[in-house]
Amino acid sequence: MCQHCNYGNLLTTAGLEATAHRLHVLEAIGDSTFPLSAVAIHQSVAGRRAINRVTVYRILDTLVEHGVVDRISTGGRAFNYGLAPNAHHQPHPHFYCTRCGRMCCLAPESLNVDTHPLWKTFPGRIDRIEVRVDGVCKNCLPLETQSRN
C-alpha cells in the first residue's frame, strides 16, 4: 500500500485523463506490495466495477508508455506490472519464484548495482534497467526439496 502516491495526480501529471478505469487499475497496482500480472489486475478491478480485459491491457500499455507503471518480465510468458520509480519509489530488483510464479520486490540495497561504467561507455540511450532474481521462494523450498527426493 503506498500512502504517498496520489494516483489521480500521477495520471494528470503524466498528461493522462484520470478516468475511473484508469484510477482503479493504478490503485490495484499501487495498493499491492508486489507486482501483479495483467490477469490479477483485471480480477482486482473487475471486483469493483466491470471492466473488459482488453481495456486493462490498453490501460497498462498507456501507463507504461507514460512512465507511470513498469512492465516487468517474469521467467514466464506473462508480464507483471508495478509502479514505476518515482519520487516515492526507488528502482529496485524483483524476485521471481520459478515454482509458484509469485514475484516480490527486493530492497534496493539488497543488490547494489553500479551503473556508472555503463553510462560512461554505452553509445546508445539507456531507458531503464531491470534486475530480476530467479529462484525458489522460502514457501516453496520445502516442497522443492520434497519433490527431488
Add this chain to the structure above:
Amino acid sequence: MCQHCNYGNLLTTAGLEATAHRLHVLEAIGDSTFPLSAVAIHQSVAGRRAINRVTVYRILDTLVEHGVVDRISTGGRAFNYGLAPNAHHQPHPHFYCTRCGRMCCLAPESLNVDTHPLWKTFPGRIDRIEVRVDGVCKNCLPLETQSRN
C-alpha cells in the same frame, strides 16, 4: 564465436545425449555474439538441416533445464537464448533495444552488481540473476530522434 567451448562436451557433461540437432542448436547459440530468439535459432539450424520448430523449442527447454543455455527475457513476448555462464563465460548483463528488438551482451564490468547483501538476507534459494538494460541502440538513435520531430 566461442572457440573455447566444445559443444559436444557441454552436452555430455550436462548428462545429455549429443544428437545432431542438439549440436546444431548449441552451435547456433554459441557461434553468435548475441542472444538469439527461438525463431532465429530455428532459421539458423534449418539452413543446415531440416528441423521442426517444435524440436527447437524442446531442445531449448532441455538445454535451459540442464544449465547449458540461458533463457533471457526481452522487453517483448519472445525469449532470447544465450550460452549459460560457464568456465569460459561470466554472467553478464544484456542490452535490449526497444526499437529494433535486437539484444546484445554487455561487458560484465559495465554494470557492477554486488549480490552479497542478497545472499546474506534472502530466505529462499537464488538460482540466477538477470540484468537487462532497455533503451535505444546507437543504430536506432538517429531514427528515434527523427520520428519525434
Add this chain to the structure above:
DNA sequence: GCTTCAAATGCAACTTTATTGCATGACCGA
C-alpha cells in the same frame, strides 16, 4: 546383422497472453 527399446523428433492441433479492428459510449467544449 537383427531385434528391441527408449529417447528424440515430426506434425497437427492447442493454449496462453497479448493485440487489432470496428462499433459504441462518454464526456467536454462550442
Add this chain to the structure above:
DNA sequence: TCGGTCATGCAATAAAGTTGCATTTGAAGC
C-alpha cells in the same frame, strides 16, 4: 444541443510457446 475526440467493449486475430500422439533414430544386447 450537437459534434468531436478519446475511452471502452466485443469479437476476432496474432504471436509464441506447448501438448498429444505417431514415427524415426540410434544404441545396446544377443
